[in-house]
Amino acid sequence: MAIYQKFTSVGRDDCSSLKELYARYSVSYPENFNFAYDVLDVIAEHTPEKLALLWVGADGAEKYITFGELRRQVNKTANYFASAGIGKGDFVLLVLKRSYLFWYALMALHKLGAVAVQATHLLMRKDYEYRINAAGIKMAVITGDGDCAAELEAALPKCPTLEIRAISTGERAGWLSFEAGVEAASEDFPRVPTLAADTMLVSFSSGTTGYPKMVTHTFAYPLGHIMTGVFWHRVVDGGLHFTISDTGWLKSLWGKMYGQWFGESAVFVYDFDKFNASDILSKIEKYRVSTLCVPPTMYRFMLLEDLSKYDLSSLLHCCTAGEALNSDIFEKWKAAVGLPIYEGFGQSETTVCCGVLYPYSRPVPGSMGLGVPGYDMFVADSSGRPAPPGVSGEICVRNRPAGLHVGYYRNDEATAASFSGGVYHTGDVAYMDESGYFWYVGRNDDIIKSSGYRIGPFEVESVLLEHPAVLEAAVTGVPDPVRGFAVKATIVLKTGFAPGDELKKEIQTFVKKRTAPYKYPRVVEFVSELPKTISGKIRRVEIREGEGKN
Secondary structure: OOHHHHOEOOOOOOOOOHHHHHHHOOEOOOOOOOHHHHHHHHHHHHOOOOEEEEEEEOOOOEEEEEHHHHHHHHHHHHHHHHHHOOOOOOEEEEEOOOOOHHHHHHHHHHHHOOEEEEOOOOOOHHHHHHHHHHHOOOEEEEOOOOOHHHHHHHHHHHOOOOOEEEEOOOOOOOOEEHHHHHHHOOOOOOOOOOOOOOEEEEEEEOOOOOOOEEEEEEOOHHHHHHHHHHHHOOOOOOOEEEEOOOOOOOHHHHHOOHHHHHOOOEEEEEEOOOOOHHHHHHHHHHHOOOEEEOOHHHHHHHHOOOHHHOOOOOOOEEEEOOOOOOHHHHHHHHHHHOOOEEEEEOOOOOOOOEEOOOOOOOOOOOOOEEEOOOOOEEEEOOOOOEOOOOOOEEEEEOOOOOOOOOEEOOOHHHHHHHOHHHOEEEEEEEEEOOOOOEEEEEEOOOOEEEOOEEEOHHHHHHHHOOOOOEEEEEEEEEEEOOOEEEEEEEEEEOOOOOOOHHHHHHHHHHHHOOOOHHHOOOEEEEOOOOOEOOOOOEOHHHHHOOOOOO
């Protein structure tokens, strides 16, 4: 019996229909549930030689990490954090790219009862300043690759809460050596009392009218990923699952640990620098990946290769999320590989809450699937009542399942709005068909989804306004055949500045150097004025007219 069944009322294949699965599925757990102790350590105790993580570096270096070795390294890392002054409730920022050290660090923080905060290595000084101060970060563990440490160092004068900083590779004056500290630590670590209701993770989610909100998840959060990894990804006990995601994003937690280890599958981590479809296909072939989850864009690029050159026979199940999957990709992948692609939907605030679950439901290209067991999903009309089939409305959740966020840290107003009327409001618009399938329409706010990134216009606009030529700026998304949507900046210039290609490139470079590069405006338009409401708010929706919705 796989370990997930200790926490669920039924196994993955115990029901004869989706209706029966909805009726019977539930999750239960003790009040002190902690994934690192109650799942990782238990598997390590019973099957220490079972593979937990296969890590491959960009240079081809390999690390096969068993559950027994993982527990040993996690305990050493927990002791290291404790020796550095980290304890229960302390906030620790992790910027580790796809290093295997991320898995050690995250599980170690779980054992301590500390709060993990993930972040991408693409952040710049201003990004660090905001995140460290907003969350009250006490310690940061930063990769030695690139300029990550330098960018954080530049932010230090304005980050009074940051007491400890460690670099994960190499050495840097004034920084602790994370790897050396872990190596010197003891591998014996007694259980620290924690509660399932304690805060475990805080994740920054892009906002439209302000800086990113801090999504808060408790120690019950991993239990929601039983549905993600076991039921949707259909990971194989003893198999190898590959989700492509940087550890700076919650998507990595969807596909690189909780749900996969609940199903006792190993996870495959490829620490590549830049996505290359041929390279990814060769890794799937070489390491015999059994289950796969990548965004539609990546399927699109893989389909541009000659798939007959690769042996993909190890693949048993394929999934996708992050953007709509069009029928062309679906049909071509199925024809080439022999497997359909099972779509899913969720947010930073949720685990998978809508999807296609084999063998209970069938993929319908373009649809997100059905609400999954555990989540009571519906489409709300403008009055908050369930909308009839075919009528668009906001996707809402009636219940509070394990995996749903508990609020936004230090933001009572946003939390209250998120749960107004006794339901969780996703902010995403869809309609349901007669069969109960959800069809995505767009956001009811201005979030831009570009190549899998969620970009809030406010962060980009605030940087644009620092440029000496920019008087006003509005950031929106415009349709892009490769990225789904590209970032567009509509700009009003100050007197004395003339629009032109040279200024456009200068502004783009300016943004690239001051915030994460994926946020820079690929499209720039100069205008004489921006459309506004009577109260002076910029009407991004008017700018988007004729350009599609993001």
